[in-house]
Amino acid sequence: MWVAIAALALDLTAWLQTIGLHGRRARRWEPKTLRLQLFSIPARIARHARRIHLRLSRHHHRTGLLLPALDRLQPG
Template structure:
């Protein structure tokens, strides 16, 4: 437990940011049926995917396992997020 009021406020801000990201992800990155998934299903299928960070030619790539059924969904979501205009 956090004993200081400032620590609790920081923790609350972090939790609120995580909830905002969880709410905006389906709207911005997912299409079709996955867009309607509840947070529990998102955690099970998207956020628990096994991946490796691979560095080649001074670039980093995230390589998902081919056996994971939702790898295409994750890579498509990342590509859609990448295509969004930079807000600032």
Template sequence: MLLVALATDLTARMGLLAHPHQKALRWEPKRLRLGLFSIPAAIARTARRTILHLSHRAAWAATALTAISRLRAHA
């Protein structure tokens, strides 16, 4: 039960940092699973770098890319 609470808290915090001025900030975990967490993607490793390739056909890919760039800026 502690792991579920931790995962929910991390999802909420990620929303606060990654989507401060978007509707995605108020999405419930079910909506996040259906939208952002189900985008087809592939992870590639090259030249000691890890690259995430998101599908351009996904309707939520632009939102995910914006969130990733904002989270990287906080790190």
């Protein structure tokens, strides 16, 4: 079971780099660098009007890199 979860995590990371970070230097970062730079951004999960929102820290220096990447990955 843990192998499937690890494979899914690697696939999601690859899609983030391929689609979300297209045209950025971060597209070529190693998984360890992604974990230290992007996946460690402080955030809160908030519920409002039956929707779930991810509130990222405005003060983190990599938030500006992650927000456009997440927008590209949104459907629609």
